[in-house]
Amino acid sequence: MQQLIEFTNKGLCCPQGKFYIDPWQPVDKALITHAHSDHAKACNKYYLSHSLTKPLLQARLGDNNYQTVEWNEPLYINGVKVSFHPAGHIIGSSQIRLEYNDEVWVVSGDYKTENDGISGAFESVQCNVFITESTFGLPIYKWKPQAALYNSVLEWIQKNKEKNFSSVLIAYSLGKAQRLLTAIAPLQETVLLHGAVWNMHQALVSAGIALPPVERVTPETPKERLKNSIVIAPPSAESSPWMKKFEPYEVGVCSGWMQVRGNMRRRNADAGFALSDHADWDGLLTAVKETGAEKVFVTHGFQSAFSRYLNEQGIESAEVKTEYGTEDEEGQIENETI
Amino acid sequence: MIEFAELVQVLGTSTKTNDKLEALSQYFLSASDKDKVWVIALFSGRRPRRIASGSLLAQWCCEISNLPFWLFEESYHTVGDLAEAIALLLPQNNETNLLPHSLSYYLEQITALEKADEATRKKFIVDCWMQMNTEERFVFNKLLTGGFRIGVSQKSMVNALARTVNTDPSIIAHRISGNWHASTTDFIELITEHSLNIDFSKPYPFYLAYALDDEPQTLGEPHEWQAEWKWDGIRGQIIKRNDELFVWSRGEELITEKFPEYQILQTCLPNGTVLDGEILSFKASPTGGGLEGAVLSFALLQTRIGRKNVSRKQLQEAPVAFFAYDILELNGEDIRNKTLQERRIELEKIVEQVKNNSLQLSPVIDFDSWEALAKIRERSRDINAEGIMLKRKSSTYQVGRKVGDWWKWKIDPLTIDAVMVYAQKGSGRRSNLYTDYTFAVKNGDELVTFAKAYSGLTDKEFAQVDAFVKRNSIEKFGPVRTVKPELVFEIAFEGIASSNRHKSGVALRFPRIHRWRKDKIVDEINTLDDLKKMLEMYGK
Numbered sequence: 001m002q003q004l005i006e007f008t009n010k011g012l013c014c015p016q017g018k019f020y021i022d023p024w025q026p027v028d029k030a031l032i033t034h035a036h037s038d039h040a041k042a043c044n045k046y047y048l049s050h051s052l053t054k055p056l057l058q059a060r061l062g063d064n065n066y067q068t069v070e071w072n073e074p075l076y077i078n079g080v081k082v083s084f085h086p087a088g089h090i091i092g093s094s095q096i097r098l099e100y101n102d103e104v105w106v107v108s109g110d111y112k113t114e115n116d117g118i119s120g121a122f123e124s125v126q127c128n129v130f131i132t133e134s135t136f137g138l139p140i141y142k143w144k145p146q147a148a149l150y151n152s153v154l155e156w157i158q159k160n161k162e163k164n165f166s167s168v169l170i171a172y173s174l175g176k177a178q179r180l181l182t183a184i185a186p187l188q189e190t191v192l193l194h195g196a197v198w199n200m201h202q203a204l205v206s207a208g209i210a211l212p213p214v215e216r217v218t219p220e221t222p223k224e225r226l227k228n229s230i231v232i233a234p235p236s237a238e239s240s241p242w243m244k245k246f247e248p249y250e251v252g253v254c255s256g257w258m259q260v261r262g263n264m265r266r267r268n269a270d271a272g273f274a275l276s277d278h279a280d281w282d283g284l285l286t287a288v289k290e291t292g293a294e295k296v297f298v299t300h301g302f303q304s305a306f307s308r309y310l311n312e313q314g315i316e317s318a319e320v321k322t323e324y325g326t327e328d329e330e331g332q333i334e335n336e337t338i
Numbered sequence: 339m340i341e342f343a344e345l346v347q348v349l350g351t352s353t354k355t356n357d358k359l360e361a362l363s364q365y366f367l368s369a370s371d372k373d374k375v376w377v378i379a380l381f382s383g384r385r386p387r388r389i390a391s392g393s394l395l396a397q398w399c400c401e402i403s404n405l406p407f408w409l410f411e412e413s414y415h416t417v418g419d420l421a422e423a424i425a426l427l428l429p430q431n432n433e434t435n436l437l438p439h440s441l442s443y444y445l446e447q448i449t450a451l452e453k454a455d456e457a458t459r460k461k462f463i464v465d466c467w468m469q470m471n472t473e474e475r476f477v478f479n480k481l482l483t484g485g486f487r488i489g490v491s492q493k494s495m496v497n498a499l500a501r502t503v504n505t506d507p508s509i510i511a512h513r514i515s516g517n518w519h520a521s522t523t524d525f526i527e528l529i530t531e532h533s534l535n536i537d538f539s540k541p542y543p544f545y546l547a548y549a550l551d552d553e554p555q556t557l558g559e560p561h562e563w564q565a566e567w568k569w570d571g572i573r574g575q576i577i578k579r580n581d582e583l584f585v586w587s588r589g590e591e592l593i594t595e596k597f598p599e600y601q602i603l604q605t606c607l608p609n610g611t612v613l614d615g616e617i618l619s620f621k622a623s624p625t626g627g628g629l630e631g632a633v634l635s636f637a638l639l640q641t642r643i644g645r646k647n648v649s650r651k652q653l654q655e656a657p658v659a660f661f662a663y664d665i666l667e668l669n670g671e672d673i674r675n676k677t678l679q680e681r682r683i684e685l686e687k688i689v690e691q692v693k694n695n696s697l698q699l700s701p702v703i704d705f706d707s708w709e710a711l712a713k714i715r716e717r718s719r720d721i722n723a724e725g726i727m728l729k730r731k732s733s734t735y736q737v738g739r740k741v742g743d744w745w746k747w748k749i750d751p752l753t754i755d756a757v758m759v760y761a762q763k764g765s766g767r768r769s770n771l772y773t774d775y776t777f778a779v780k781n782g783d784e785l786v787t788f789a790k791a792y793s794g795l796t797d798k799e800f801a802q803v804d805a806f807v808k809r810n811s812i813e814k815f816g817p818v819r820t821v822k823p824e825l826v827f828e829i830a831f832e833g834i835a836s837s838n839r840h841k842s843g844v845a846l847r848f849p850r851i852h853r854w855r856k857d858k859i860v861d862e863i864n865t866l867d868d869l870k871k872m873l874e875m876y877g878k
Contacts, residue, residue: 138409138412138413138416139403139405139409139413139426139427140413140416140417140423140426140427142426142430257770259426260416260417260418260422260426260769260770261350261351261419261422261769262417262418262419262422262765262766262767262768262769262770263767263769263770264351265350265351265489265766265767266767266768266769266771266797268353269351269353270351270352270353271351272351302412302416304814304815305409305412305815308408308815309406309409312406
């Protein structure tokens with residue numbers, strides 16, 4: 001029997017609706033969960049996403065046939081009832097719910113269960129089949145509360161200031177960077193942005209999203225301005241000569257991978273903050289259980305372990321091979337220009 | 339414990355030596371004397387005895403966290419560190435449960451429980467876990483699991499300590515060496531002159547050489563240098579004081595009992611003598627004669643290491659001698675500040691006076707030009723040497739690894755082209771990356787594994803191989819991945835010996851990846867016959 005969603009070499013395909021969700025090869029009709037580059041690829045003929053995702057897709061992929069929808073506003077595509085629901089991963093990120101012949105499937109895309117205050121609070125959607133990510137699907141990944149993590153970032157910046165060092169925070173341009181701006185806001189200081197972060201920032205601001213004031217680093221930025229500053233830069237800048245401008249400086253990497261000391265040492269970071277836009281182990285388990293799904297497909301991450309654990313807990317589960325997750329593992333694929 | 343956990347955090351993650359020194363100094367300035375003694379002990383390789391095996395700790399952690407054991411193992415292989423994996427997997431503690439015990443409190447408890455039964459030890463450990471935060475649990479587990487490599491060298495610790503007590507680092511290095519236990523040692527006694535008067539076994543810190551990467555011509559005039567063979571044995575110090583004999587390894591381990599051959603020196607050596615040299619497997623030929631065939635391979639010496647009692651058979655098959663190349667103390671007087679030339683004269687006198695096969699003089703190599711020495715160096719493998727040592731004749735005996743006066747000029751390694759067949763995740767900074775590989779050579783249509791190697795690639799290359807492994811492996815669980823035999827590497831090694839423990843019949847010494855042969859395909863790798871030919875040529 002044909003499933004509501006088939007796993008094909010182009011991506012997750014809904015044959016009945018004649019569309020794909022987050023395809024990694026060009027298709028006629030693509031429903032996009034969020035604007036990260038491993039989920040939203042170029043060259044599709046039609047894009048359907050949440051309205052807040054559209055400006056990000058425009059900034060990243062240029063002009064295309066973009067259609068938008070709001071959360072919890074069902075529409076029908078070839079008889080399949082489709083609705084978007086907040087996923088809490090980054091601004092605009094959505095889970096996509098499909099309903100056909102009384103069967104409900106939910107594709108989570110990437111998600112986190114803690115409300116970060118800017119991405120929209122993750123909504124638990126009842127379904128028969130749930131497709132979940134597993135980026136941090138091992139029990140070693142348990143995040144500290146956001147407030148505690150923000151505090152350690154602030155303390156670290158203060159410490160650097162005391163010795164007249166700049167604080168360079170390494171974070172993904174889309175998602176983490178904006179969260180950090182909110183985290184740093186209490187210091188009431190204009191943060192400097194790397195060009196790639198700036199591009200995303202502009203796209204969000206022009207779409208009407210309120211973010212703290214920032215300043216772009218350009219070759220013309222006066223030297224005094226760079227000293228003793230707070231900077232947000234993407235992972236690709238981390239070991240580039242661009243960083244030299246800020247000397248003396250300390251580097252703080254913000255990523256869930258920083259949970260493990262070995263990763264931090266490998267990154268050669270002065271500090272690591274396990275601040276993630278993905279659900280941790282407990283978050284994944286809660287999300288899965290709350291959907292009430294009788295079958296769970298596990299995509300990118302520790303899919304073998306997470307899926308086996310779910311099976312042992314009595315939740316039928318299987319792994320699915322996708323091409324997601326490359327952004328986290330191999331660094332930024334974004335087009336970075338300074 | 340929180341202060342110590344914070345110190346370990348800085349030492350483990352800081353990328354700047356100065357920051358580490360600063361953190362250590364701060365710790366030494368603020369910690370209690372008891373805690374300080376323990377920190378000195380821990381960072382100089384003196385650990386409490388283990389009171390629980392890794393697998394027991396893992397089991398208890400699974401019980402408390404309600405996790406299946408396979409998931410514990412997956413987590414552990416991803417973290418790459420048992421202590422850290424357990425710290426991360428245990429359920430989080432409430433702030434209110436945390437207890438502010440000191441480092442020495444925990445270490446004294448651990449020491450006291452050495453002879454307790456398992457239930458008592460389990461209760462202690464579980465109770466401790468339940469009163470600690472994640473960072474404390476990590477260092478506590480490190481204390482329990484023995485290995486305490488956390489990104490700081492003994493040298494850095496010594497430098498920081500020296501700075502806080504305002505004494506020269508080389509003096510501190512000497513005072514904290516030797517045979518003492520943290521639970522019975524007083525801080526002030528340890529770091530003052532007092533320590534030398536009560537411990538007769540105390541060795542001197544070893545002077546270590548740097549590898550010579552340039553041509554020896556860069557060192558200047560040949561006649562200013564003394565050349566010796568670079569032996570492939572165990573660096574050691576022999577001490578005779580107060581009518582007692584002590585043998586120390588470079589790892590500051592007292593190994594007197596392991597080498598009964600040296601007992602005779604207790605009578606023959608004069609009191610107040612300290613010799614630096616190499617423990618080598620050695621069979622003097624009855625006719626006297628050269629070193630060829632007399633110095634045996636490291637593989638033979640290895641059969642003597644790690645055994646508590648040496649059997650008569652081992653004594654016969656792998657007898658040892660001490661090849662002395664320096665003298666640090668003469669008639670009870672520290673003579674490390676005399677020149678090498680002067681020390682050599684004294685050394686030769688002593689060896690002559692002892693006149694026993696167990697004590698050999700490491701010979702000085704005669705040469706008048708660097709070119710001539712290069713020729714002699716090519717013969718190193720014939721006498722189981724690794725190359726040549728170059729020591730400045732006017733040099734004093736220094737502390738630790740110092741650039742300038744002592745160089746090791748090693749011969750080029752042996753190499754063989756092989757294909758990677760298994761991969762395992764690494765540990766430490768290679769956590770969650772496939773960086774430990776097993777290699778195979780061809781034998782007809784078969785592939786035969788013969789070596790494991792963990793080093794020699796850049797971080798970028800490791801990342802590429804890691805991606806290959808993740809895409810091309812068969813198993814989903816467990817530490818080892820069988821991968822498609824496709825990637826070819828040149829493996830370098832220092833020596834080869836026959837072995838019945840390995841399928842290939844050979845064991846390599848210090849195998850490592852020399853380079854990634856992206857230009858080669860599996861069909862072009864070396865064969866088992868090639869390895870056997872090498873064994874024939876160099877394996878004796």
